[in-house]
Amino acid sequence: MAVRIVHTADVHLGARHTDLGDRAAAQRERQFAAFVATVDLAIEAQADLFLVAGDLFDSNSQPRRSVERVAEQLGRLAGRRIRSVLLPGTHDVYDRASIYRAYDLAELAKAPEGSGLVTVLTPERPELHVPELDTVVFGRVFATKRAPVSPLAGFSAAAATETWKVGMIHGSLLIPGRTDADEVVFSSGEVAASGLDYLALGHWHSAQVGTAGPVRYAYAGAPEPVAVDQDRSGKALLVTLSIADGKRHVDVEERTVGRTRFLRHEVDATSIESQPALIARVRALGDPDLVADVRIVGIRPDQLDLDLDEVARALAPSFLAVRVRDRSVTPLPPADEVPGPDTILGALVREVEARIAAIEATSPADPARAAEAAELRDALLIARHLLVGTEVTL
Secondary structure, eight states: OOOOOOOOOOOOOOOOOGGGGGGGGHHHHHHHHHHHHHHHHHHHHHEEEEEESSSSSSSSOOOOOHHHHHHHHHHHHHHTTTEEEOOOOSSSSSEEEEEEOOOOOHHHHHHTTOOOOOOEEOSSEEEEGGGTEEEEEEEESSSSSSSOOOOOTOOOOOOOOOOOOEEESSSEEETTTTTTTSSEEHHHHHTTTTTOOOEEEEOOOOOOOEEETTTEEEOOOOOOSTTOOOOOEEEEEEEEEEEETTEEEEEEEEEEOOOOEEEEEEEGGGGGOHHHHHHHHHTTEEEEEEEEEEEEBBOOOOTTTHHHHHHHHHGGGEEEEEEEEEOOOOOOOGGSOOTTTTTTHHHHHHHHHHHHHHHHHHHOOOOOOHHHHHHHHHHHHHHHHEEEOOBBBH
């Protein structure tokens, strides 16, 4: 029998979004709408398990009505016999002030007492056995924001008798020099030795899937961006555990549940006639669900005068969020101002110009050689831009 799982995490309901100003409340509603869409996905897919791998709430301080709204959605799942398994994270940490201690989500969701249809995994209750699915779900969590050890330290699911062994962690996969100092850290070696079939992860807001030894693991990412630069968010994962021809299969599919879309848009500086013309061009791409990252590139004409703050303010009403950055470069100095032959730039310019001159002198009518000369001119232009100002001597 196949087991179908919808895996989500990092919903961050109740986030304040101080960077969004008067749009903060609207973004909170977008996040809740993405959570509802994830519940809808579980119902439509006829899932068996609905896993929330931490940070369902942005903090432990939430109004009761917000908790009741979540419970209503968990109740929708319980009404269809879909089991919800929730893991506290690093924002809704399972400390003394935990929201999971203050509220009984199973009771608020009106799940039948003792049914296990709404379960919060804690240090005191680290696993859920589901005999009818022949599955066990392990939750590796601490009662502190910073874990004293790896959540997989000393852990093995090998003794479990169920066919399927699923784990849940809210933390960072160890990347030396990058994630070592995170609150909760575990290694790929520990994942590989865990004895799990699937490890449902939270904490990283971009969806990604990987394998460590025989174990399939995945970060679901945030179902709706918590910050406007999280362009791999907006997903939930549909996971299917199955056995075919004697082989175990763990299939992970990304499904879009968030509304926010992202656009990286480059504008060649030489094509910009004026600031109003730039604003009009970018505004034509506007969409209230779009986060736009506009970059001005290429060689900037001397006469081009832009105030990027003014441009961004003019574009703001047309997008969910917009950022305008100037990555263009100033025109090169005249060739006779190239540094001397004892510098890297000077030596390079003279060498390439000599090769171009030789091609033009010996093979002026050869199309292949003419193309080679054109490529050398382009390479020289790029090199001069990259190395202009470099005065390192040879």
